[in-house]
Every structure is written in C-alpha cells, then in structure tokens.
Amino acid sequence: MHKKLTQLLLTSAALGSLCLSFSLSAHAQVDAVYDQGSSALIRMLERLQTTASVLHTGAHPDDEDSALVAYHARRMNARTAYLSLTRGSGGQNIIGAEQADALGVIRTEELLQARRLDGASQYFTRANDFGF
Numbered sequence: 725m726h727k728k729l730t731q732l733l734l735t736s737a738a739l740g741s742l743c744l745s746f747s748l749s750a751h752a753q754v755d756a757v758y759d760q761g762s763s764a765l766i767r768m769l770e771r772l773q774t775t776a777s778v779l780h781t782g783a784h785p786d787d788e789d790s791a792l793v794a795y796h797a798r799r800m801n802a803r804t805a806y807l808s809l810t811r812g813s814g815g816q817n818i819i820g821a822e823q824a825d826a827l828g829v830i831r832t833e834e835l836l837q838a839r840r841l842d843g844a845s846q847y848f849t850r851a852n853d854f855g856f
Contacts, residue, residue, distance in 0.1 A: 776802035794842035804844040810853035
C-alpha cells in the first residue's frame with residue numbers, strides 16, 4: 725500500500741512538473757499585465773463603447789510610431805492596427821549577422837511582440853523589401 729502511494733505521488737509530481745514547464749514556456753512571450761484577469765475584462769467592456777478604428781501604415785517595421793499606436797489602442801480604446809508594407813528583410817542590422825529573410829523573421833517577431841504590449845493588431849503585405 726505504501727509503495728503504491730509513493731508511486732502515485734511521484735507520478736503526480738512528474739506530471740505536474742511537465743504541465744508547469746509547458747505553461748511557463750507558453751508564457752515566455754511578452755504579455756501586457758493589463759491584458760490579464762479583471763483588467764482585461766474592464767478593457768474589453770470599455771472597448772464596446774468605442775466605434776473608432778485606426779490603421780497606421782509604414783513601409784518598414786521600424787517606421788511605426790509605437791507611442792501613437794499605443795495611445796489609440798490603450799487610451800482611446802480604438803480598434804487599432806499597424807500595416808507594415810514589408811517585413812524589414814532588406815534593412816540594416818548593426819547588432820547581429822542576420823540579413824535578408826533571417827532579418828525579416830526577427831523584425832516580424834519584434835512587431836508582433838510590440839502589438840502584444842500596445843494592444844493593436846499587426847498586418848503585413850506581400851511587398852518585397854529589396855535592400856537599403
């Protein structure tokens with residue numbers, strides 16, 4: 725009886741650790757603290773009162789005005805989005821060796837992380853960024 729209980733506890737602990745590791749890796753991304761719990765509910769209810777929509781556009785990922793996007797999304801409760809014509813694969817990279825498509829992947833992820841913080845949506849076109 726004691727052996728079965730010990731085995732059950734060890735199995736439960738192992739499964740619990742496994743579940744915890746999956747949930748921690750899923751939350752490794754940037755999440756705004758005001759998009760969780762009751763704060764998120766309050767924000768969603770406030771947004772129901774606003775019919776405004778804003779689309780901010782730029783040719784490259786670094787052309788965005790993050791403060792303006794956050795202002796419209798968070799302060800004015802407008803449905804806000806940023807449309808980047810390219811993914812930034814033709815830009816310069818002074819902090820790493822990534823160029824071309826690899827740089828585009830990094831810039832794309834940076835924009836997606838920024839949108840998680842400022843509450844806006846992110847869109848891209850299929851335009852090719854042919855270099856600097």
